[in-house]
Amino acid sequence: DKVLDGDILVAEMTTPDFVPAMKRAAAIVTDRGGRTAHAAIVSRELGIPCIVGTGQATKMLTNGQIISVDGARGKVYEGRVAVRERADDTYKENIKTKTRVYVNLAQPELVERVAARNVDGVGLLRAEFMVAQIGEHPSYMISQNRGNEFVDKLAEGIGAFAKAFSPRPVVYRTNDFKTNEYRELTGGQEYEEAEENPMLGYRGASRYIADIDVFKLELEAIKRVRQDYKNLWVMIPFVRTVDELARTEEIMESEGLKRSDDFKLWMMVEVPSNIFLMEKFLAVGIDGISIGSNDLTQLILGIDRDSEKLAETFDERNEAVLIALERAIKVSKSMGVTSSICGQAPSVYPELTEKLVEWGITSVSVSPDMIGTTREIIAKAEEKLKLND
Known part of the structure; x- marks a missing residue:
């Protein structure tokens, strides 16, 4: 509540409950985190400068101090510094590509503006920010016979x-x-244990098959939206085992959400087991995969993605x-399953996007600020590979 419109938010790190303040901020600076940290991802969507992993921002900067933040160079200047307007590259969005360009989104306030852009859809709609806005733990709401309220808001x-x-x-992407x-969240401490390493803890599909009542609330919200909009699909995150995927799909089908011509089910590929057992995961029956390169990279390399060191x-x-x-994309292609990527990598490394197109990826999902640039990169890669012939 201390952050006013136009202020610069300085914090150790940000989490989903910071989002209202982040929307008021003109820029964000954090002590901890890397380029896939919460602050970095949200700031890109909001279109504001952000510097993460400074190590000492909260110690060196004080309330009321006038500073300027250069997110492109990762520098904080004392006082007000004149800025040069960024060149408009939206014209690049009109380039035609065979590979679809999707966008990663979470903030309802931005939807109209981004939907007006020349983008092929939303490749990653994050649930977490909407749940944070509801502000109460779903199990707590169920205990008060207010489950329908959670469904309504979601x-x-x-x-x-x-x-x-x-x-x-x-x-x-389900929560x-x-x-x-x-x-x-309000009531959360009553229902959640304190974990030493939440990133590897009780999350994703493991939670859905154990806490079915809460998962059913989310599925009810999805069904309600699909009554009017059949373009809503679902993606299951952090699936550790083939059995978890099968059991999650069984729950969905029992609630009336079954794969069909107008309802596609995707799975996030972000755990190494997904790579090793890709054929078995796909054989359960899914329509698409989306590579979560942030988590997949940290788990393959054994690196905390929020570590500045x-x-x-x-x-x-x-x-x-x-x-x-490469394995995820090529195996999916061989089994007739669409493939996408929704981590930060394509927004940062153009050369990686070229490789993805070369391997046969069917779509790339990026932050709103990278729609035009990504379309241009893909067009050049397709031209090189003669994919538009």
Whole structure:
């Protein structure tokens, strides 16, 4: 609440409950985190400068101090510094490509503006920010016989995206809140254990098959939106085992969400087991995969993606990560399953996007600020590969 419109938000790190303040901020500076940290991802969507992993911002900067933030160069200046307007590259969006360009979104306030852009749909609609806005733990709401209220609010949020982008697909990733994030919601500490490492803890599909009542609330919201907008699809995150995927799909089908011509089910590929057992995961029956390169990279390289000390080593272009990406795309293609990527990598490394197109990826999903640039990169890669013939 201390952050006013136009202020610069300085914090140790940000989490989903910071989002209202982040929307008021003119820029963000954090002590911790890498380029796939929460602050970095949200700031790109909001279109504001952000510097993460400074190590000492909260110690060196004080309330009321006038500073200027240069997100492109990673520098903070004392006082007001004149800025040069960024060149408009939206004309690049009009380039035609065979590979679809999707966008990663989470903020309902941005949906109309981004939907007006020349983009093929939403490749990643994050649930977490909508759940954070609801502000109460779903189990807590169920205990008060207010489960329908959770459904109403979530359906309203999802529906705004489906409506704005219709008939273009909107791929909604079911809620991937971790225990520490759930604990921040009203009533959360009553239902969530404190975990030493929430990133590897009780999250994703493991949670859906164990806490079915909460998952059913989310599925009810999806069904409600799909009554009016058939362009809403679903993507399951952090699937550790083949059995988890099968059991999650069984629950969805029992609730009336079954794969069909107008309802596609995708799976996030972000755990090394997904790569090793790709054929078995796909054989369960899914329509598409989307590579979550942020988590996949940290798990393959054994690096905390929020570590500023290891930020230089965290690189999706590492040979081990490239082998995983290539296998995921090529196996999917061989089995008639669409493939996409929704991590930060394509927004940062144009040369990686070229490789993805070469391997046969069917879509690339990027932050709003990279739609035009990505379209141009893909067009050049397709021309080189003669994919538009």
